[in-house]
Amino acid sequence: MNGPRLAIDAMGGDNGPAAPVAGVALAVSRDPSLRFLLFGDKAAVAAEVARHPALSGHVEIVHAAEAITGDDKPSQAIRRARTTSMGLAIQAVKEGRADAAVSAGNTGALMAMSKLALRTVKGIDRPALAALLPTLGEHDLVMLDLGANTECDAANLVQFAVMGAAYARIVHGIARPRVRLLNIGTEELKGTDELKQAAAALREAQHLPLAFDGFIESDRLGRAEADVIVSDGFSGNIALKTMEGTARFVTDLLRRAFTSSFRSKAGFLLSKPAVHLLRVQLDPNNHNGAVFLGLNGVVVKSHGSASAKGIANAIEVAGKLARQGIVSRIVEDLRKIPASPIESAAHA
Incomplete structure (x- = not known):
């Protein structure tokens, strides 16, 4: 077949x-x-x-x-x-x-x-770049936008939430993914007007196949406290680069610590399985395959330096999205959003 x-x-x-x-x-x-x-x-x-x-x-x-x-x-x-x-x-x-x-x-x-x-799907103003990021939980985190749109209004953020949830349902098989908006605090009064308006719209749109769970701060991204994180592309890209830089910093720090003395080298031999697990978890090839969501077609972006394993993982993502009809799912979900929350979010 x-x-x-x-x-x-x-x-x-x-x-x-x-x-x-x-x-x-x-x-x-x-x-x-x-x-x-x-x-x-x-x-x-x-x-x-x-x-x-x-x-x-x-x-x-x-x-x-x-x-x-x-x-x-x-x-x-x-x-x-x-x-x-x-x-x-x-x-x-x-x-x-x-x-x-x-x-x-x-x-x-x-x-x-x-x-x-x-072109973009009807009902989507701008496509967003979504990727899978490692967490301490059972599933990777779906995060968008990661740089395609530096400025976003509330309607864009709501659309990103719909697309990210559809993506999470396909790649992780979650019926109602937990969606949160990236913010400088979890309190409802914090953040920009666009974030507050998007949050209000998502709370009203209860017929969507997602569970909106408010705001989240960047230091909690890897804690498996959400399945989908939504952000404008400017903040999302900074958060992504910070996570990648921190991962490299930690691995370099461990390498330096384990080679600093004879005792530390002996300790490395004892902790080698744990270090290997850390390396696997932080290896970008294991989470490769960012997706341009919101287009009338599936396009997957691989890391430029990806290995054969990384390319294969990106291909797996593309194949899964194509098989399960990510575009038609997004279109179907957009129909479930009442017009009023989107309009109020965009024009409040």
Whole structure:
């Protein structure tokens, strides 16, 4: 039985096409029903595919004359959409030749081209970038927006909550995800007018398949106190980068502590299983696959430096969202929001 067909920007990221193709091979070993369109320099991509005999029958290579670089501005990328591996992968989703697209390339370019080609779902003003972040709980945390929109009004935040909850229901199987708004405090009187208006709208929209649980501060993000965290892109990106920087700081601090003396090296041997668990939990490859929610199609952004494992995890996210119809779920949920809370949130 054939599964989703995924369009892969094989030239995207720091290690294209080797890492994307290796990631596709790992994804196929996990789920043999997957099929792929690989976009990139045909000779280079074919050479990498030849390294993975198990890909036979699962991939089709589509030549792309150019690739988007990390230095390309979104406006430049849009003008080259029809000749680049990234642009052609997105176009395949638009034309229905692929069920989702995955790229490890330039985030700004990917967002710009995806928005132009796929457009936003009716009822969504702006797409948002959502990702899975590690927590102390059973499930990763869905957080959005992580940088696509630096300024958001209350209606945008409510829409993000709807999209994030739909995402959490698919990736974690949670019937009513707990949703909270990122704020400088948990008290109802704290925060911007936009946050207060969004909170009021979410409290009124009780027919949505989510459980709104108020505000949360950034120091509680990893405590599994919510399934979905909603923020404007400016604050969300800062929170994300702070979490990533803290994770690197902790691992570097442990490395320094364990190599400072003979006794500490001996202690490292005793604590090695715990350190390994920490490394696995903080490894970004294990949480790879940010999604542009709110578009008429599925586009997944991988870390630029992702390994084959990271690419495979991003592919898994894309396949799951395509199979379970994330776009139609968002459309269905938007219909459940009474008009008055959105309008009052946007115009209060």
